[in-house]
Amino acid sequence: VSAPLTGVQVLEVEPGFGVYAGRLLASLGADVVTLVASEDEFPVFARHKNATVLAETDYTAEFHRSGRQYDVVGPLTSEGGRRALRAGLDAAGILLTGLRTSELRALDLTPAALRERHPRLVHLSVTPYGLDGPRAEDPACDLTVVAAGGLLSLAGEPGRAPTRPYGHQAVVAASLHGTFAALVALRVAEASGEGQLVDVSAHDAVAHSLENAAQFWDLEGVIRHRTGGEDPEAGNGLYACADGHVYLMTAMHGGLIGWDRFVRWLGSYDGDLAALLLHEQWLDMTWRRTNEAKVQFRQLFESFTLPRNERDLFVDGQANGVAIAPVADAMNLLSSPQLSERDFFRQEVLPNGRTVSFPGPPFRMSRTPADVALYPRLGAWLEEAR
Amino acid sequence: MTAPGPLHGIRVADFTWVGAGPFATKQLAEFGADVIKVESSVRTDDIRTMRPFKDGVAGVNRSGYFANRNPNKRSILLDLRQDAGRRLALRLIERSDIVANNFTSGVMDRLGLGYEAVRAVNPSAIYLSMPMVGDEGPDRASRGYGLMLGAMSGFIGVSGHADGNPVGTGTNYPDHVPNPLHAAIAVMAALRHRDATGEGQHVELSQLESTVNVIGGSILEASVTSRAPRRQGNAQPGAAPHGVYPCAGTDTWCAIGVFTDEQWTALCRTLDAGELLAVDRWRTAEGRCADRDLIDAELVASTQRHEVWALTDRLCTNGVPAAVVEDARDVTLHDAQLRHRGHWVALPHVEMGSSLYDASAARLSRTPGRLTSAAPRLGEHTREVACDVLGLTAEEYEALDREHVFR
Numbered sequence: 013v014s015a016p017l018t019g020v021q022v023l024e025v026e027p028g029f030g031v032y033a034g035r036l037l038a039s040l041g042a043d044v045v046t047l048v049a050s051e052d053e054f055p056v057f058a059r060h061k062n063a064t065v066l067a068e069t070d071y072t073a074e075f076h077r078s079g080r081q082y083d084v085v086g087p088l089t090s091e092g093g094r095r096a097l098r099a100g101l102d103a104a105g106i107l108l109t110g111l112r113t114s115e116l117r118a119l120d121l122t123p124a125a126l127r128e129r130h131p132r133l134v135h136l137s138v139t140p141y142g143l144d145g146p147r148a149e150d151p152a153c154d155l156t157v158v159a160a161g162g163l164l165s166l167a168g169e170p171g172r173a174p175t176r177p178y179g180h181q182a183v184v185a186a187s188l189h190g191t192f193a194a195l196v197a198l199r200v201a202e203a204s205g206e207g208q209l210v211d212v213s214a215h216d217a218v219a220h221s222l223e224n225a226a227q228f229w230d231l232e233g234v235i236r237h238r239t240g241g242e243d244p245e246a247g248n249g250l251y252a253c254a255d256g257h258v259y260l261m262t263a264m265h266g267g268l269i270g271w272d273r274f275v276r277w278l279g280s281y282d283g284d285l286a287a288l289l290l291h292e293q294w295l296d297m298t299w300r301r302t303n304e305a306k307v308q309f310r311q312l313f314e315s316f317t318l319p320r321n322e323r324d325l326f327v328d329g330q331a332n333g334v335a336i337a338p339v340a341d342a343m344n345l346l347s348s349p350q351l352s353e354r355d356f357f358r359q360e361v362l363p364n365g366r367t368v369s370f371p372g373p374p375f376r377m378s379r380t381p382a383d384v385a386l387y388p389r390l391g392a393w394l395e396e397a398r
Numbered sequence: 399m400t401a402p403g404p405l406h407g408i409r410v411a412d413f414t415w416v417g418a419g420p421f422a423t424k425q426l427a428e429f430g431a432d433v434i435k436v437e438s439s440v441r442t443d444d445i446r447t448m449r450p451f452k453d454g455v456a457g458v459n460r461s462g463y464f465a466n467r468n469p470n471k472r473s474i475l476l477d478l479r480q481d482a483g484r485r486l487a488l489r490l491i492e493r494s495d496i497v498a499n500n501f502t503s504g505v506m507d508r509l510g511l512g513y514e515a516v517r518a519v520n521p522s523a524i525y526l527s528m529p530m531v532g533d534e535g536p537d538r539a540s541r542g543y544g545l546m547l548g549a550m551s552g553f554i555g556v557s558g559h560a561d562g563n564p565v566g567t568g569t570n571y572p573d574h575v576p577n578p579l580h581a582a583i584a585v586m587a588a589l590r591h592r593d594a595t596g597e598g599q600h601v602e603l604s605q606l607e608s609t610v611n612v613i614g615g616s617i618l619e620a621s622v623t624s625r626a627p628r629r630q631g632n633a634q635p636g637a638a639p640h641g642v643y644p645c646a647g648t649d650t651w652c653a654i655g656v657f658t659d660e661q662w663t664a665l666c667r668t669l670d671a672g673e674l675l676a677v678d679r680w681r682t683a684e685g686r687c688a689d690r691d692l693i694d695a696e697l698v699a700s701t702q703r704h705e706v707w708a709l710t711d712r713l714c715t716n717g718v719p720a721a722v723v724e725d726a727r728d729v730t731l732h733d734a735q736l737r738h739r740g741h742w743v744a745l746p747h748v749e750m751g752s753s754l755y756d757a758s759a760a761r762l763s764r765t766p767g768r769l770t771s772a773a774p775r776l777g778e779h780t781r782e783v784a785c786d787v788l789g790l791t792a793e794e795y796e797a798l799d800r801e802h803v804f805r
Contacts, residue, residue, distance in 0.1 A: 016587035040587045070635040072615030145738035150714040156721035159653035162729040166568035173642040176632045177567045178556040179613040188579035193760030195586035200404045208764035216759035223569040227462025228450040229726040230754040240565030259549035265448040337546035342620035350537040369621040374611040375584035379599035380591045
């Protein structure tokens, strides 16, 4: 049994916003080699024997940078760097870069040059704003792209600064769109022998994630704003329980979701409570958005949840067809019975002897299983190409 | 005439609904696959009845929430509770390359459309299922939505101000980014295997496991430090200042990230804040990171004097990563870069008129994706698909229609 991208060689040069794409391609069995100038560019856990105690470690970046082979070739503009780049391009099926047009030009990796010398190559370019246009060369980071793409305006508490979602989500969104599109282009290349440029903009990828905010503006003239910490409507939000919080969804964007099942569930424990929720005002979606409704609902529902614990509410609610979930953190997940039974987490021993856990692949394929290490397999294709 | 897309010839029997599933099959449809959305008029897709609606008027064919997830697709009504409806669904599956659903685990099996049933009629089919937490395990029967996955995965809890509430993205984010795209990626990988061997397979996307992957760093950190990461607002390890700062006007914000000493100098000069440059210990990243909160307070006093678009332009020109916190009006009307890339596509629709859709974030130079038709009206293509794809004669179609199989 082999992974689905077995035999696909990916050359990665400063992947930038495409860094998570490199990890995904590796998880699907592609042989991903990243060219770096020196060992200083290795992921931090590979570099420092005591890396686990560094105060300013960006664990997200380390996770994204993992899973592939690093090859030290000196600066890419040096003779050694250029030689490695040429050899890599001769053998690669996919080139993954995060370089802007001016930087591609300096390395002679422009679309025209690649088309002429490597006509079968799929060039996956993942940059903050795409390779052309008025902002193509602007400096950027994950935070500024999440802002420019509109997602940041929806996240955070009213009256305070908008807040960035955890985990470099502009990088994630761009890498995901890029990986999908690169696999479309790879299929074309393998069938026709014709490669192409896949030009991904992280800015576009973030704008693609605004749920329905663009359509609210387009169709109803309404601009959605951040509402963090406030329930959007009664029966949709975080509610306190004995040992933490649960997330309950009985309504979303002006529609009810399983309200009857929810009321029946409460009624099986407390008929009086259910009777209060059977009042027809709870079917009025306009009223449910009022502060009065949100406060009333919270009082009623928390009278039920506060004596109960998170896990019991989740299991019992779900068994009764109610959309309810525990609010977890990473430590809860590491000991989750569900994830444990599915052997989701992987363990690996780092160079400093410490064992760490990290997520297994995001998908399971019955014939061509995907998997990926934290630290690199030794891909030898680049050595052979030289 | 435009060339067919790169996935032309691939047919998708699409049983997905609500958020994550339809966004996955939208990717396939945009690149040319024939995506046939199997719907019910008895139990309509929840988001057909969710805001926003064209002109604020509700209707199953008027929701922009639904529309943006379903362009380039065809819609057939089938009553899957009737044997005849199920038989037609299996016939569609026989004639498809990909079969997709995002129901609660077990629902497709109960309909007689689980993977084993599909494999029996079409062994080369790629069967995508997207259960909430996977098909095994104590919680396998869970149902839910993106916001709940945000809570269960730890995403909401770790996003927000250090001294504030858990806030996440303010959207059902797992439905829009990790889950549809991880699913579409796995389907493309499975297609490569099928192209080479003729073999289909079951691709299972546990929406919880997929979402945990996009905050994989939190698991790594918890594992290394034996402590779950805490909310950090807009802070970024190794960089300071790094945050969102108020500008002139109401609720107007500028995002700025300083990663190098050169960017720090450029920021202070652009803001005419020479006094910040004079602080010795802030000349290194280490010193700035140690005084994050202090620097943020200084910057707020300074940025408030500036108009946001002009300030971000000047900062970018001077080499400092910066951007306006754009809202929906900004990204759709004012953003020149999104306009240049053709991000927003207006598609005409019989009931909705012209409305906005997001095009793919990926531009392919040789075989681009294209949005060519608006989301289908409920059951719009029922007869067309029944006759042209499923091979029913007009008489057979009419007879089944009289038995309410197409509803």
